[in-house]
Amino acid sequence: MADSAAIDSPLAPPVSESRGVEALHRAIFIGLAALLVVAPFVVYPVFLMKVLCFALFACAFNLLLGYGGLLSFGHAAYFGMASYVSAYTAKYWGLTPELAILLGTVVAGFLGLAFGALAIRRQGIYFAMITLALAQMVFFFSLQTPRFTGGEDGIQAVPRGKLFGLLSLADDRVLYYVVAAIFLAGFLLIYRVIHSPFGQVLKAIRDNEPRAVSLGYRTAQYKLAVFVLSATLAGLAGATKAIVFQLASLTDVNWPMSGEVVLMTLVGGMGTVFGPIAGAAVIIAMENYLAQLGSWVLVVQGVIFVACVLLFREGIVGVIGKRIKQPL
């Protein structure tokens, strides 16, 4: 790429400081991995898998919003479509889970390519409205093609199958470690992207797009690339979720799901590395507690939205990061 000359720009933070932050992040990451190893012995594994799937979803979303500055209100499309594809191929084509998940992820990536190419033609508020409208199109498509999606019933009783045709995933604990591995891999990928030269350019575009353009960056390409990446990883999360819960349904592809991932990212802390994980854990735990309350969950979510936007914009991890004066 012609732009790569600017990678070693003097604008990069001083080495010593970034090295300290990196060490901190590494320590947190190792702690997180250790926590994930022991967690299923303390907490119900299915709940943990739900948190992990949504944490990956939120991390993918945060890559786009927190680092690319692009608010997509239609990420349910990639999450839901991937979950349909992976559920369908695992159930009707008899694919092994890793292939089903891979296929779902790839489809989400291509969907992201098509929608991203359209949406990046407008900025800001229009971008959000366009992604929302396109996602709603996917919802109606899913509603009207019951032969593929099972319509209102969704695709039920998806077999968990055997990983690589060998390892049975019927046991929750075994599946849990597979999901944890997928999550950590996705998270590491996002971390690498954020801290790569590509990620630096992305932040530059987020902070001042005209200036990035004047420096010779083709911002549209960067935006499209991060959009596709984010959609792909959202797809990975959705495809995994379909295998875990053995279900793909209209809920996964409808607009409240898009809102939920925004909420997780907002609560945890936009533009922080670890925020979306915390946000996903908090929101999923809350929904589990409030599950019997029906529509009140919507009201509680709404109140959290309003309170976060007005009073608590940094989110949980953002506030902690500010306290210890280190970006998390």
Next chain:
Amino acid sequence: MFELLGIPPQALFGQLLLGLINGSFYAILSLGLAVIFGLLNIINFTHGAQYMMGAFVAWMLLNWLGLGYWSAFILSPVIVGIVGVVLERNLIAQLASTDKVRSLLFLVATLVVFIVSYAAIGWSMALSLFLALAIGGGLGAAWAHYARDRIGVVEGHVDHLYGLLLTFGLALIIQGLFRNEYGSSGLPYQIPAQLTGGQNLGFMFLPNYRGWVVVASLVVCLATWFTIEKTRLGAYLRAATENATLTQAFGINVPRLVTLTYGFGVGLAAFAGVLAAPIYSVNPTMGENLIIVVFAVVVIGGMGSILGAIVTGFGLGLIEGLTKVFYPEASNTVIFIIMAIVLLIKPAGLFGRAA
């Protein structure tokens, strides 16, 4: 009888009329969104919920107070508009302020009053909601009066995405409350006695009420256009849209103008809700999907022009109606497809100004 491409004219014109009616709702709602966006620079995600509230307030006026359609026609937009004003003053306007006391006070007071009144005393959801908003709004206003010398630093530029998220949260709250109270099956609302029956136009049967909806919405749209483009108040509004600081410097109370504009835009949404109540049943979910379609309409038309919003709204309603006749499977998605095509050909929208 003649047939067009194998479609009986009754079906064709029937769907076209339905398309025109949907188009009038699109036009009124996208008009409200455009007016609010012009001055507040936020996209009002609560618009769909406020449209739904308009229909519900009409239903409540009839069933609780015995006030019929014609009173609701005026009262419902006013009531929902006032609720909008309370929300704008205490929450939306506070987005730009670093002084968080007023929004915190409002949020806590509203929540406490609502919970006490709904859960502890057992009053109905709507009564509790209005009571909570009244007390919360009153406290907010009192605080603003008491602390008027406190200089809350107002950031010049708030990321407009926060406005979107805030109004999205408000929409969730309103929709959740109504769904909780009224389920999602919908409540009936009678067509007013003066507008029952219909006209036989020879080629089709026109129910009076449907004709009335099209005429009423056209009148309201054109009146809005006239107010904004041709009157002094409209001139202030356009000036403030262009440059709020300068307009304020000329002695025009811009914050008040902003609040009134929001109330007016919300009132338009509620007005559409009242019009819709006898056609569709009064339903907590009636605004949810509609607002997303209206977003697509706004993207297609571009928010730069009032007439553009009206023309696009009616036009897309008609196209949707035609699609229902010729290829019903695509009728839900046709507007989104048109949006994609418009984005490819003319990214700024049909009537939009290039950014």
